[in-house]
Amino acid sequence: MSANTITVKHNKHRVHPCPDDKKIELLNLLINQNSNMEILVVRANSLDVIKEAVTADNVTILNDTELKNSTKTYELLISYDLPATPTLYINRLFCATEMALILLDAKEQKKLYPIETVLKRVIKQEMIEGFEYLEDQKMVVAYKTPDKPKREYAFKTETEEKPTYDKSKRDGFKSDKKPFDKPKWDKPKREDGSNDKAKKWEKKDRExxxxxxxxxxxxxxxxxxxxxxxxxxxxxxxxxYDAPKKVGRKINIKALKPKETPED
Structure with missing residues (x-):
């Protein structure tokens, strides 16, 4: 088997969401549940907190720098956190043979997506009872603007007269057009009250x-x-309606007489 081959199956690859202040407690729980396996715990930075809390003989604790020079494989990989790049996490998976677990805080979620892109699959997330995130129960009080006095609108009554403007008085211009004059394009009607354009489309009476x-x-x-x-x-x-010019040929049909049978 090549050293650069991922042997962990997708159903054995899990993400356990957990806040940072509960990771040590969850780590000890997972170690006790898998006490019969060789376990590798990896963290990106300092290992002092983990080494003080974990004292089991079947557990090896390394950081990403130390893991580069290691060629040993382990049955179970527990990532205490996620590294800065997906390449470093893939290097962790090369050391696991059966199972890989990730302890993931909410602020580390953005580091998980690039890893899933490289693996070309989504890693299943499984919440463990007692290590859930606490919901923020702070109430946010929305700022309420002070009530403003409503504006009162005065509607105009119909009795008010509208202002009139006399153009002749205003501009000193006097129009020659009288108020009863008709427009030039209005043609006079005929005696019968019809108009020339009105009956252009109608059919005339034929003689x-x-x-x-x-x-x-x-x-x-x-x-x-x-x-x-x-x-x-x-x-x-x-x-x-004229009678047809060509008449069919007449055929006289004679009644068929029965043939006389010769007498014996």
Whole structure:
């Protein structure tokens, strides 16, 4: 197996959210629960606090600088905090063979996202009872602006007269237009009260088509344009529905007589 290979499966990789003041207590709990495993505890900076609290024989405590020169592997990796770069955390995972746990404070959450990006998966977070974050119960009182007196609006009554302006008096200009003059574009109406533009679209009454006689060639002449359609060549009015010119051939059907059977 290569030294630079991650062997911890994703279901054995956990994040335990925990505030900083409870990390030592949670660390001892995890060590006691996994007392039969070789455990590696890693912290980015000082190790004095951890070494004073943890005295188990199956636990090795190192920082990231010391871990670079180590080639030994451990069954369980417990990260007391997260390093500054994802590369340093991947180097920690190389030393674990079965399980990896992270004790994560809320302010370290922003360091977790780059690590998950490198691993191309989300690390499952599991809260342990008794090590939850305490909710801030301080009440925030919103500042209330002092009440301002409401403005009173005086609505105008309809009885008030509107001001009038006389242009002739104001500008010294006198208009020649009388108040009863009609505009130039208003055409006079006909006697029947109609207007020229009003009936342009309407159809005019057509005069009846009359037979006037025949020309030199003997063709009928009519007063309208539809003579050929409504009249015959001899000038007579054409019927509305003419009889068909071609009549089907008549077939006489004789009754079939039964054949006489010869007498014996």
């Amino acid at each position: 009846p088509n009359k037979f006037l006689g025949k020309d030199e060639n003997g063709k009928a002449i009519f007063s309208g344009k539809s003579g050929d359609r409504n009249h015959r060549h001899d000038g007579t009015q054409r019927d509305k």
